Amino acid sequence: MPELPEIQAHAERLSDAFAGTALERFTPLAFTALKTADPPPDAAYGRTLARVGRRGKHLLLDFGVVTFVVHLMQGGRLKPDEKQSAKPRHGQARWRFADGRALLLTEAGSERKAGVWVVDGDLEQQAPLLGLGPDADTVDAALLQPRLTANPGRLHGFLRDQHHVAGLGRLLANEICHRAKLSPFANVAKLDAAEVARLHEAIGACIAEGLAFERGLTEMSKSADRPASVHHRVGEPCPVCGDTIRSVEYVHYTVAYCPTCQTAGKVLADNTTSKFLK
Numbered sequence: 371m372p373e374l375p376e377i378q379a380h381a382e383r384l385s386d387a388f389a390g391t392a393l394e395r396f397t398p399l400a401f402t403a404l405k406t407a408d409p410p411p412d413a414a415y416g417r418t419l420a421r422v423g424r425r426g427k428h429l430l431l432d433f434g435v436v437t438f439v440v441h442l443m444q445g446g447r448l449k450p451d452e453k454q455s456a457k458p459r460h461g462q463a464r465w466r467f468a469d470g471r472a473l474l475l476t477e478a479g480s481e482r483k484a485g486v487w488v489v490d491g492d493l494e495q496q497a498p499l500l501g502l503g504p505d506a507d508t509v510d511a512a513l514l515q516p517r518l519t520a521n522p523g524r525l526h527g528f529l530r531d532q533h534h535v536a537g538l539g540r541l542l543a544n545e546i547c548h549r550a551k552l553s554p555f556a557n558v559a560k561l562d563a564a565e566v567a568r569l570h571e572a573i574g575a576c577i578a579e580g581l582a583f584e585r586g587l588t589e590m591s592k593s594a595d596r597p598a599s600v601h602h603r604v605g606e607p608c609p610v611c612g613d614t615i616r617s618v619e620y621v622h623y624t625v626a627y628c629p630t631c632q633t634a635g636k637v638l639a640d641n642t643t644s645k646f647l648k
């Protein structure tokens with residue numbers, strides 16, 4: 371799934387290409403695509419796209435009076451629509467602009483989780499942004515500490531929970547734990563001040579690295595191509611210490627870590643629940 375760096379760089383690309391252009395029409399191409407009924411999308415017709423912003427893993431197409439909030443989820447993509455065919459492959463929704471260009475939301479696969487919300491007023495007080503934690507690239511150690519203390523549980527899960535900090539996913543959770551030299555299973559409520567400082571530094575560094583990589587591309591990267599020391603590197607040597615990267619496998623994701631760097635050499639096993647239940 372694209373995470374904060376990929377979504378941020380993509381928002382910047384779309385802003386550069388489409389800001390200042392007026393919306394002519396919005397067309398849902400799949401009945402599941404539009405998640406809201408009010409305000410109607412046509413509230414934005416004739417309005418100029420001010421910018422494409424980002425909040426967490428959401429793209430924000432800001433037309434002033436209303437904002438289209440787009441969540442790509444796993445397989446969604448929002449790209450310039452060169453062909454504008456009547457039934458585009460994997461098509462979910464299309465924004466057609468007054469200059470004749472268009473943006474197309476597609477979603478590969480059968481999950482149909484990507485979606486569009488048309489929102490006016492305070493975006494933070496309504497779906498889908500309601501309840502999101504602060505963006506991960508904005509948290510400082512002072513903001514992070516009370517959130518950690520209030521939410522005892524494993525670090526890897528804390529990082530992926532959008533209510534705690536927004537914008538991180540499976541890749542960055544793995545990379546941040548490794549960079550901070552913390553076990554992915556460390557209890558966040560028990561981290562000491564030095565560990566919280568390392569965690570904060572790691573969040574910033576991993577996001578900055580991802581963003582620098584992503585800004586050098588013309589399209590959103592594939593997960594396997596993104597800079598990573600442990601994610602997608604299970605079985606390979608750790609770039610820091612040379613130990614073999616290990617994993618704990620779940621149905622929907624893999625926790626990848628270096629025993630020497632992160633767990634004092636200990637090999638992790640998930641003893642709390644069956645891996646088939648998570």
Ligand SMILES: [Zn+2]
Pocket residue numbers: 608609610611612613628629630631632
């Ligand atoms: Zn290592």
